[in-house]
Amino acid sequence: VQLQASGGGLVQAGGSLRLSCAASGDPLSGYSVAWFRQAPGKEREFVAAIKVLGSGPYYTDSVKGRFTISRDNAKKTVTLQMNSLKPEDTATYYCAAGRPILTTLRQERGYNSWGQGTLVTVSS
DSSP states (O other): OEEEEEOOEEEETTOOEEEEEEEESSOGGGSEEEEEEEOTTSOOEEEEEEOTTSOOOEEOGGGTTTEEEEEETTTTEEEEEEOSOOGGGOEEEEEEEEOOOGGGTTSGGGOOEEOOOEEEEEEO
16 A cells, blocks of 8 residues: 655644545555654654544553544545644654554554654744
């Protein structure tokens, strides 16, 4: 499956952005999908994931209550709604698809298809 991430941009702290991950090729319905992010000078980290039938979802602690991941299998899209953004959310965000087991759901090695990344910048 090929993935295309979009929706990044510049926003003030407290604002919102909606990221989209569009799939082509194989149906997205057969994959779990996650968002990861990488801030300058830091390692890529897990943000959120949603399983094949929408179960979960799973979030890293720093975004719980602010971010919401959802999927529309018919439209082959997964979205990440980001509210109450903070400067520390600044990063390039990547969507990824795969068939992780529970222990790899929050790890890069659980996913074998990656989008190109979309930059989110939150100003203070």
